[in-house]
Amino acid sequence: MEKVLIVKNLTKKFKRVAVNQISFEVQKGNVYGLLGPNGSGKSTTFGMLLSTINPTSGEWYWFGEKGTTPKTLKKIGAIIEQPNFYPYLSAEKNLKIVAKIKGIPYSRIDEVLTLVGLLERKKDAFKTYSLGMKQRLAIASAMINNPQVLILDEPTNGLDPEGIIQIRELIAQIAQKGTTIIVASHLLDEIEKVCSHVIVLKNGNALYCGSVEGMTSSMGYFELKCENNDALINALQTMNLFKKIHIQNEVVIATIENDIAAAELNKKLAQSGIYLSMLQKKKESLESQFLELVKKQ
Incomplete structure (x- = not known):
């Protein structure tokens, strides 16, 4: 199976070691969970893989190409922080700004709003949206360039049970279309429900890398x-x-x-x-x- 990401001995040291020589591979078409408590190195790992944080050592390959290049980034959609849109602009106008920056035709806007279930609310101001709707709009923004890989950092943080279910169903729906997804979470239940593979982090160390089924392969x-x-x-x-x-x-x-x-x-x-x-x-x-x-x- 094609590998979209290979990580080798990736390390980041601040005053302490935030990520310690982690290695893993991501195969195309699967949903991977980066699982660990707050402070385990999940966001730092994403930052390095997206070149917003410089690694101390180690290397990675996106689509067979070393590091993260502008060409690589065009194949990746990512939500690393809280949704950040203009509050008084509509969802449609906010996505037009994103589309213009990324050089994507406006015709994609209705497609991604349909995907996340917000087409009927596209004329409404962002500030009128619930937290769950804001998160879904952020996913629409990340999907506007039809990426091969979608990266989500704690996508259900702060959501009520209904919002969590909607995000979970959306992740499954996007995965069914063949998009590779890497989602970071501290919620074991969420990883178990949506992911086929898991990378377990604790204090920057990778304790397990493999299939969810393999991790739970005990006979019970x-x-x-x-x-x-x-x-x-x-x-x-x-x-x-x-x-x-x-x-x-x-x-x-x-x-x-x-x-x-x-x-x-x-x-x-x-x-x-x-x-x-x-x-x-x-x-x-x-x-x-x-x-x-x-x-x-």
């Missing part, structure tokens, strides 16, 4: 309950199928090491005289995997 766990949980735990321990067994709120949690179907486990326990009142097989969330990953550092 069972939640079980019966009249005698002590007997249940003893039976589970004899099976050599679980790497960890513990009780949480009167429910036995058995983390799977050697996979087994729920029906087969139920059968084995019944043969041992243990009859379950509860049996659920679950997948570990990205959140639990992230917390486990961070603990190891």
